[in-house]
Every structure is written in C-alpha cells, then in structure tokens.
Amino acid sequence: MSQKEPGFNELLAAARHSAVHLEMRDSYGVGDEAEDFENWQRTGQRDVDPASAYWAPWVDLIRDTVARGVIVRRARVVSEPVTEYIRYEHAGTGVNLYAGEQVRWLPRRHASDIALPGNDCWIFDGEIVLFNHFTGDGSWSEPGWEVRSEPAVAALASDAFEAVWERGIPHEKYSV
Secondary structure (H helix, E strand, C coil): CCCCCCCHHHHHHHCCCEEEEEECCCCCCCHHHHHHHHHHHHHCCCCCCCCCCCCHHHHHHHHHHHHCCCEEEEEEEECCCCCHHHHHHHHHHHHHHHHCCEEEEEEHHHCCCCCCCCCCEEEECCCEEEEEEECCCCCEEEEEEEEECCHHHHHHHHHHHHHHHHHCEEHHHCCC
C-alpha cells in the first residue's frame, strides 16, 4: 500500500452516489469497540445511543453522506447459529439504520454459489474498492486496508455485494 492511498473518510467524501460495505467475518476484534463489546458480554446491554461518544462520529459521518444523496448499504454474510459477536452487531444495528444506512443479513449457507472477494470491503460508486485486512482474531492487520480501482476488481466486489444484497434479509426481519 502506498502512503498516498486514500483512506475510508476520503473515499466516502468523494462518493457520488453509493457506498456499500460487504462484511463476511463472524467475529471482529478491533480495538475501538472492545470496551463496548466487553460491556455487552457482561451485561447484555449495548450502547445504542446515536449521540454517545462511541456512535456520534459514525452517525454524523453517515448522515452527512446520505444528505449529499449517497446511498449507504451494508450487507453481512453470517454463519448460523450466529456467534456472540454477530449477536452484539445485530443489537447495535438500529443505530446504523438511524444514521441512514440500509442493512441486510445473509446466512452463509445461502452464499455458497456467490463469488465473494477474499476480504471484507467497501465499494464506492461501483468503481473503487477499499479492502479491509484483518488478522485471524479479527484485529486490524498491517496495513489495515488496500485500495483497488481496476475494473475487474471493482466488478467482482460490486457483483458480490449485489448478489448478497439481493438474497439478504432486511435487518428488521432478521433474528439472531
């Protein structure tokens, strides 16, 4: 990854009509949510306050993006029965919806015939793909992302996302 590669915020700011996120891991271990996840494990309570210090930056970013006319969608491919982490994600997804995201869930058994990229990714305007790189335990790896704009790579990621989206279950109808 070159030092001049744009990051997520820059790519989202440049998006003209769409920003879609394909998530395919059953567990993440990223540091910025560790405290909230641990609290949820202990208490069963998730921070779902859109104005909280945890959520407000994301809510503001997505609301501003949607206000510009960019459609933000998130599709999650999950194993069933779901992991404890996926139950945690599901419990907080109402805030993603509040911010303006659309979210769907696809049980992994329904994705067997979809050509999926090797990594989670964000796809901006169907042209630029930001692949997220994680370690085996779900932490960010170094480097944490890779930006690709080759038409074949963008098409693979976009087609995968759209196939998952088409089969996915809207958040309001998906139970964990």
